[in-house]
Amino acid sequence: MPACWARGAAQAAEVGISPWGPKDEIGRLNLVTPASRAAIMARVTGGAAYDLSVDYFVGMPSWQAAGDPPYLMWMTHTPHGNGVSDPMGTGKKMNEHVSYTGAAISMYSHMGTHIDALNHFGLNGKIYNGFKASEHLGDRGWDVTGAEKLPPIIARGVMIDVAAAKGVSMLPDAYRITRQDLVEALAKQKVALEKGDVVLIRTGRMQQYEKAQEYMANPPGMGLDAARFLVEDKGAMVVGADNLSFETFPSEVKDNYIPLHTYLLAEHGVPIMELVNLEGLARDKVYQFAFIGASLKLRGADAAPMRPIALPIK
Incomplete structure (x- = not known):
């Protein structure tokens, strides 16, 4: 167990050390095994296939606050x-x-439906598993934990429709999703999380995707305690949402401006998916499915586009 999993709240955050060994570059994606893949695919019903990706187009929503280029x-x-x-x-x-x-x-690597590699955020000069930027980051990207190392993901997926559970089509601006919000939504959906799940949170924000200014303005997102519930309590393998940033702002941690990204990527080796289109699943009330997704193998990159699909299961 990584030391950071057991650290007290008063201790400063540090990068996690992988239980899969000193050469591990994919963190919790190690939970995908031949047996787990076979088990989830055996439950596929053969019904509709849900495309969880978004279109790429000039003027699409994108993160430009730090000077990154538009599409x-x-x-x-x-x-x-x-x-x-x-x-x-x-x-x-x-x-x-x-x-x-x-x-x-x-395009910027964090555009459209994409997955963050474990090198995207770090702490104190290191990324997950103790790899140092001073040793592993060159002019052509990272030589460890790059997006090309992310394996195809075939696992049980769960969509938690927080907006619907709260009786709204979309969560309000800057709403911070709590642990209790997730618990209540799961209870209404009659779904229990399992270790190794791909957990996707619906805020309803995707309904504004075609209007970049509205989509990007002050979005709702996850709170840190809600993330702890998914990762430490329930054993989520990958987490994601239909917004761009996953978390909301301002930060709830005094000494960290983006605490969920560092908590998930740097401390626990949990990849993050953003801009996931969950509207079809929400419309049909599909909460459990086989998640199938693979990202582009961008060598040394900190993220990569992907086009995941969801197949309903029995």
Whole structure:
């Protein structure tokens, strides 16, 4: 058990040391095993498949408060442009016969539906499992815990619809989800959490996704005690939500401006998913499912886009 799991509240936060050994780079994703994959897939009903990802488009919601770039897409080739410039040297007749469209994109790694790698946040010069930035972070990213190390995730998923449990379509601005909120929502859904679950929290904020200004403004999110409930009490493997930041602000911890990210990633090795589209699951009241998701293998990166799906289970 990592030392940080047992530390007292008065002790300063420190990075967790993995129970899976000094070379571990994926933290709680080690809970995915051949047996656990087979067990959850055996329960799939064969019904609807729910796409939990969002669209990427120019003007989409994104984190830019720290100077990170917005999503950009531009055409590198168009049928008309190829006819004028003839970049492949095929001639006008061929360009009129064979059309060619190409595009390029530029984006921050934490955009759209994505998963945070364990190097995203650290404490005191270290990230999860004691890896030091001074030793493992170079000009081309981290040589440990990069997004390329995250394995495909096939596990039991649970959606906790906090908004619905509280009788609203969307939680109000800056609402901080509590442990009791989660307990009450799970009771109403008649669902019990299990060790190794992928737990996804619905705030309802996804309904504003097309309006970036509204989506990004003062979002509701998780409180630290609620996160402790999921991780330390219930053994969640991955946590996520339909907002961008997972937690809400201002911080409830005096000496840490983003305590949930450091608690989950740096202390406990729990990856975080953000901008998860849970509206379909909420509409159909699907609370338990087989979660299947794999992220792009961006070498050395601190996050990567993913397109997860949920398959209802019996």
